[in-house]
Structure formats: C-alpha cells, structure tokens
Amino acid sequence: MTTRLSGTALRATILIGESDVWHHKPLYTEIVHRAHKEGLAGASVFRGIEGFGASSLIHTSRLLSLSEDLPVAVVIVDTEEKVRAFLPHLDELIGGGLVTLDRCEVVTYAGRSGGGGS
Numbered sequence: 001m002t003t004r005l006s007g008t009a010l011r012a013t014i015l016i017g018e019s020d021v022w023h024h025k026p027l028y029t030e031i032v033h034r035a036h037k038e039g040l041a042g043a044s045v046f047r048g049i050e051g052f053g054a055s056s057l058i059h060t061s062r063l064l065s066l067s068e069d070l071p072v073a074v075v076i077v078d079t080e081e082k083v084r085a086f087l088p089h090l091d092e093l094i095g096g097g098l099v100t101l102d103r104c105e106v107v108t109y110a111g112r113s114g115g116g117g118s
Helices: 025-039 082-093
Strands: 007-015 040-045 071-078 098-106
Touching: 007 025, 007 082, 025 040, 025 071, 025 082, 071 082, 082 098
Parallel strands: none
Antiparallel strands: 007 071, 007 098, 040 071
C-alpha cells in the first residue's frame, strides 16, 4: 500500500531512553512497528548523543557509565487525524518520557523507485 501525504500534517515526537523496553524489546521498536501496523505515513528513530529529562540526570555518550541509556527520539508524521488516533497506543506504551505534537508542512513525500533500498 502506498501512502500519499502532502500539505499540512502533524508531527509527533516521542522522547524516551534507549534502554526503555516493552516486553523485552526496545520501546522505540514497538512504537515504530505499531505505527507501521496502523498505516501511518512514516516513523523514524534518532539516537541522541546527550540529554536529560524529568529525572534531571544527564545521559551522554562521553561518560561510559551512562552511555547505555542515551536519549532516543521517535518522529512520526501523518495527517492530524491519523496521528491523534495513534496517541492511545503511546499512552499504553510510555511510562516515562515526553510526547509533543507540532503542525508541519509536507513538501515532499515519495517512496524509493525500483524496489531497492539503501
């Protein structure tokens, strides 16, 4: 199924820790797989190199002892209706973290041609 997306959209950014898990799997993996199953236009995971959250504990790749729980951002973009319909999944999955919503404009959204990936 090919999803088409253009114009005004909604971006959900989910900020969690790399060590957060859901049923023994990384939490970010579960979020991406659920977004895919729900037919959302796209989801990407970005690993941070340094950050802190509600605990005020700084996690950084520069300190060996804290490098196992670096910040992770999962970014999902789709229509406002689809992103808002996905929010109950996040309520179920996320015990700690931050979820933000931003309106954005999709300029280009196109799949790769030829079936090959890079």
